[in-house]
Amino acid sequence: MNTPSPTPRTERTDGPAILLGALAPLSRPGWVEAGRHLVAGLDLAVHEVNGAGGIGGRPLELVVRDTAADPERAAAAVDALAGLGVAAVVGEYHSVVARAAAARADALGVPFLCSSAVLDALTDEPTRWVARLPPAQSHGWRIYADFLLGAGRTRIAVATQPSAYWASGSRVLRDHLAPRGGSVVELDAHALSPEAMCDALVDHGSTALLLLVGHPEPAMPLVRAVRRDRRLADLMIGAPAGQPEFAAWGEALGADGAGIPFLRYLPERLGPLGERVGKELGERLGETPSFVAFEGWDTITVLAEVLRSHGCDRGVVASAWPRVVVEGTRGPIRFSRTPGINMWQWAWAPIQVVDRDPAEPDRLRVLHTG
Numbered sequence: 001m002n003t004p005s006p007t008p009r010t011e012r013t014d015g016p017a018i019l020l021g022a023l024a025p026l027s028r029p030g031w032v033e034a035g036r037h038l039v040a041g042l043d044l045a046v047h048e049v050n051g052a053g054g055i056g057g058r059p060l061e062l063v064v065r066d067t068a069a070d071p072e073r074a075a076a077a078v079d080a081l082a083g084l085g086v087a088a089v090v091g092e093y094h095s096v097v098a099r100a101a102a103a104r105a106d107a108l109g110v111p112f113l114c115s116s117a118v119l120d121a122l123t124d125e126p127t128r129w130v131a132r133l134p135p136a137q138s139h140g141w142r143i144y145a146d147f148l149l150g151a152g153r154t155r156i157a158v159a160t161q162p163s164a165y166w167a168s169g170s171r172v173l174r175d176h177l178a179p180r181g182g183s184v185v186e187l188d189a190h191a192l193s194p195e196a197m198c199d200a201l202v203d204h205g206s207t208a209l210l211l212l213v214g215h216p217e218p219a220m221p222l223v224r225a226v227r228r229d230r231r232l233a234d235l236m237i238g239a240p241a242g243q244p245e246f247a248a249w250g251e252a253l254g255a256d257g258a259g260i261p262f263l264r265y266l267p268e269r270l271g272p273l274g275e276r277v278g279k280e281l282g283e284r285l286g287e288t289p290s291f292v293a294f295e296g297w298d299t300i301t302v303l304a305e306v307l308r309s310h311g312c313d314r315g316v317v318a319s320a321w322p323r324v325v326v327e328g329t330r331g332p333i334r335f336s337r338t339p340g341i342n343m344w345q346w347a348w349a350p351i352q353v354v355d356r357d358p359a360e361p362d363r364l365r366v367l368h369t370g
Contacts, residue, residue, distance in 0.1 A: 017061035021081030021089040030069035033246040034093040041296020071100035078104040095119035095165040111317040115299040131321045131344035143370030145176040154182040157206040166212040194225030208236040215243040258356040267350040274329040298328035
């Protein structure tokens, strides 16, 4: 197993840089906080690889493109990056955007290592060009559904918007909960105002409302409306997609944003490597790093090992996914073919259900592990 050095050595790098394309949402309507954390993780790992001598003496160079949560913009970015001669493309947070990037990378024969998008159907057909680090949505959201059942929440309402990602999430929840005595009703966040949403929750007798909607709008207005409705004092608000993960959530909502369980892809305790990387990420970000920042660091670490061991030819990189084994910040990373998943998949990153502690909203507490 290949473990990165605890601290990077400063060594000379010679020769032309090895270009890596990176996709991330860095402007609205993209989830900018996620994009910033993702790029911080990618950039830190590139810095460490280069500090340790690069790849065969050649430095890595990250060429970042802002997707702004736009699938067409992402596909065009993959085209442009391929034209620049990148060895591979990495990154992206939004699933529908990563899906467009994966399709274009597959068509062009460019390796794509997806850092942070979970949609099961990231590609329609089996492909050797795409690999993924985060767990598939069906895996993580089933764990979240088990948490709901364990908490006695069986009448689930989902506030949703039109999106392949949200539709897939609703389907996973319904398919997992229905045989176990649960039910899921969908409420259209476009058609219903926050106040009308509260009325619908009361009429349905919901015990939990899951936010399958964009951030900050309409997620935050929905939270505020529910928190202020005395009829819904016992209702659990949940956010499996992770909206409360980032500091901006707590800053905007304060106490209203606490006690909202979400999925996070970290172990309960980080090992020495994770602790060291987490400290350095925190210094770069000026705040506690999210799991997305760790995903970024792991992405470059995996790809650097592939390049180091197998070379920079795109076809060779794509063929190396099943042979790489790397110690990441969250455990050993290796890729396999997983039933129902058309790409190479790390099965699986550690998964937690966490929330912001109502007594101390800046502190995250672990509620469930899967």
